[in-house]
Amino acid sequence: MPKRILVAPLNWGLGHATRCIPIIRELQKQGAEVVLASDGRALALLRQEFPALTAIVLPGYNIHYPGANMILNMTRQLPGILWAACRETQAARQLVTRHEISGIISDNRYGCHSRVVRSVFITHQLNIKVAKSGCPTPGHSPASSFLLEKIANRFNRRYLRRFDECWIPDVEGEPNLSGELGHSQAGEEPGSFKYIGALSRMHNFEVPRKYDAIAVLSGPEPQRSYLEKEIIGQARRLPFRFLVVQGKTETMVRQFIEKNIEVVSHLASEELNNALLASGVFIGRSGYSSIMDLAKTGRPAILIPTPGQTEQEYLAARFSRQGVFCVQEQGHLDLAEGLKEANRCPGLSPAFFDGGLLEQVVSDFLAKL
Template identity: 45%
Template structure:
């Protein structure tokens, strides 16, 4: 009997979308499906490293870049919207070609609006039913929800009740029938291992903000004696920056090796992206968050976790080592549990 081929296509916006698709792809294989992978840039490279045995295809890039000033990020995104719409149109055309050439049976798109085909069952994955954008939140949320309705179902990687990770991002006042909650997704498992690093710095996200934070943290930690590992989030072979002897720098780690590194680190310093929040909750780690300037979603998640007494944060331009003392007042992230019910969701195909 032919294995049904399911296209899995995460957005290339940092590595979070691709990373959270890893457990989903593994679950598809376990349930007898044959995943077909599609993305671009570092997101595609990550999936190809994790699943070298699966077919993969390059999609048009949205070319998402941040501004150097957080306050102007929203307006830059609006300015870039024509090229994003052009990419959506192009990926829709390419999706049709992939469906016909590879006899696909279903589509799972993680935040790629053009990856759908009218004669198949189409799933959209997002943790943002509400898209926070400051004074334009109402409009950005309505536009996003309108696009989501073009898909048969919307899967949210979170729990449906009050005990959840995404807060107002992933929960509407009135839930629609097409919205399904998967439970939090993480590619990692908690391990009881000896601690090796005091701080693990995990960098991610589009430029130039990734590089700005890297430079800032190397400067701030240069006179410390704590054992630190910095993972830059770069999948290609860029030259590593000069670093103090107590800071070991790697461009990227993935798979089981990355899982072991996070488990063996006392504190994680990272952006407050939602995939990171899910991963650190699964591994029950203490974290200090530095939201990407101007990214309302990350700022909301960081502030929410701080208000709940779970993890402290501060603005990038205000960061000082003294802020890490706030970790003593916060309990750290915990696994909220909840089965993902992926087998039941896959019944759609």
């Protein structure tokens, strides 16, 4: 009988779900049976990618980003997040019994683990950034920002210890993609922490150019909608061809809203892969999964971090300093200038991907069940 693995990504944007796709495929390749579990748009995406697999709805965290102050956003929602994690633990316990689950792979769902079966946590954030590098959180002094960061990381490590393994989608040495987020000082990572190489559902191949730019939208509301409105507003005034992918997995609408602007609610992996390669420049958030997709495809980009989402702000600043990508703030978006700059930046290479690492880690995991 094949080992049955529960794969449960967080529904916060689509990145957690998309980076689980290579893991699901590797599990299937090695003979495991996969059960999907998430909520909202993340679960809808996985259902589209794997229609034959059992898919289960988990309690939602329902995270929103109404403003640019990360501390205020998360503090207000913390009771709901903790309650969702508790309900998630109860749901995981029931699913293990009901579906005869052999192991759990949770991408950033802190409550999705079990004392009965081996549980894995996937994250690129071993170290949570509460403020931009060198800048205190708005409304907080440097000292209080440092204290808040220390508390957040203590909380993070405490929850990580509830899992048997932690998989980090990056390479261990230099150069790497996640920087300080996914790498501690030498000797700080316990043996249960395993680097599995970057993960992307994308592939790189030659296709004819169709669009000057592709805007791929994702992330929590209302920031996703704010960015969509700004991009479309500026694209109307430019003599370039745009494809706007809204990231709305619950609908399927495709239309031209202007002669030069095509809008589609969602694209499955293969379609998005083709569209990305057929586009000159990527426009979107600086989320880690997007960074991995850009490395896999070698696309130039305009990165626009979600205001107040310090992980994205850190990654954007890091690649801007390195001259790898063009970075602009949402409140000061200038597509005309950004497209020029993006084409002068070199982008990333696929050197961060090592399929052998993922294959070995999955093999070791299955052997322990």
